[in-house]
Amino acid sequence: xxxxxxxxxxxxxxxxxxxxxxxxxxxxxxxxxxxxxxxxxxxxxxxxxxxxxxxxxxxxxxxxxxxxxxxxxxxxxxxxxxxxxxxxxxxxxxxxxxxxxxxxxxxxxxxxxxxxxxxxxxxxxxxxxxxxxxxxxxxxxxxxxxxxxxxxxxxxxxxxxxxxxxxxxxxxxxxxxxxxxxxxxxxxxxxxxxxxxxxxxxxxxxxxxxxxxxxxxxxxxxxxxxxxxxxxxxxxxxxxxxxxxxxxxxxxxxxxxxxxxxxxxxxxxxxxxxxxxxxx
Ligand SMILES: Nc1ncnc2c1ncn2[C@@H]1O[C@H](COP(=O)(O)OP(=O)(O)OP(=O)(O)O)[C@@H](O)[C@H]1O
Ligand SMILES: [Mg+2]
Numbered sequence: 687x688x689x690x691x692x693x694x695x696x697x698x699x700x701x702x703x704x705x706x707x708x709x710x711x712x713x714x715x716x717x718x719x720x721x722x723x724x725x726x727x728x729x730x731x732x733x734x735x736x737x738x739x740x741x742x743x744x745x746x747x748x749x750x751x752x753x754x755x756x757x758x759x760x761x762x763x764x765x766x767x768x769x770x771x772x773x774x775x776x777x778x779x780x781x782x783x784x785x786x787x788x789x790x791x792x793x794x795x796x797x798x799x800x801x802x803x804x805x806x807x808x809x810x811x812x813x814x815x816x817x818x819x820x821x822x823x824x825x826x827x828x829x830x831x832x833x834x835x836x837x838x839x840x841x842x843x844x845x846x847x848x849x850x851x852x853x854x855x856x857x858x859x860x861x862x863x864x865x866x867x868x869x870x871x872x873x874x875x876x877x878x879x880x881x882x883x884x885x886x887x888x889x890x891x892x893x894x895x896x897x898x899x900x901x902x903x904x905x906x907x908x909x910x911x912x913x914x915x916x917x918x919x920x921x922x923x924x925x926x927x928x929x930x931x932x933x934x935x936x937x938x939x940x941x942x943x944x945x946x947x948x949x950x951x952x953x954x955x956x957x958x959x960x961x962x963x964x965x966x
Contacts, residue, residue: 694728698859698891704757717743719914725893730885732902733895735911741895749861750774783852785862789844791836798832801851822850842873860892878904
């Protein structure tokens with residue numbers, strides 16, 4: 687059995703000209719500016735950028751947790767930005783799974799109970815709930831740890847419970863904001879591998895933020911954010927393509943647009959090794 691909801695390549699998530707401006711006493715912060723982004727079923731997109739680049743803001747907009755100042759979001763074929771709060775919440779529950787840096791597990795519940803919680807909220811019948819919890823824990827490799835509480839699990843295992851909880855309701859899209867931010871680099875790599883495996887075997891669409899350069903190797907596409915703008919997109923073709931919109935509209939980013947076509951982001955392990963060897 688798989689969680690597959692859509693044919694690979696079907697558009698699962700789309701943002702069009704997303705802009706989010708925060709207004710505070712200190713003035714305006716342009717956290718996202720004119721961002722166009724698409725994620726398809728069976729595709730893992732990594733959003734990379736320094737602290738403050740706008741990663742969380744972008745994922746929150748795409749996940750319907752925040753509203754853009756302007757621009758539109760589609761989750762599958764439904765325009766999320768046209769929905770009222772209740773309809774949006776229902777769409778989120780039905781189609782999206784979220785993973786957070788802090789895991790967000792409830793300490794007094796077992797791994798299985800944590801995974802089951804969102805299914806209880808949407809009133810999935812008990813027999814189906816049990817089946818989905820077992821399936822999700824199996825997919826993240828924790829079938830033998832179902833009864834353990836978070837404090838009895840390692841950080842990596844806790845995040846795998848977090849991922850199981852996110853996929854238990856069989857979402858179309860997984861949205862993960864720095865899911866490896868609290869993990870050591872080796873564990874982070876295994877968690878990222880797991881996300882990649884789920885995407886490629888289960889037909890999930892996933893968008894994951896990180897600032898860890900080593901984790902982008904697992905991505906089908908890497909989007910670089912800088913000051914709320916997309917400054918580069920790297921695909922499996924292993925070339926970093928300066929974002930055309932940025933090139934045209936933001937002269938300050940000329941340096942990025944003029945960067946040589948060599949990949950700054952390693953796309954495969956071999957490329958990463960090569961890059962390390964050349965001391966990049
Ligand atoms: N609610 C808010 N009110 C005001 N400014 C905000 C708010 N949320 C984010 N910002 C600002 O927007 C910008 C982008 O923040 P965001 O959290 O999206 O960055 P990030 O890339 O996720 O950073 P990090 O890697 O540290 O998590 C920052 O300058 C931040 O201070
Ligand atoms: Mg963030």
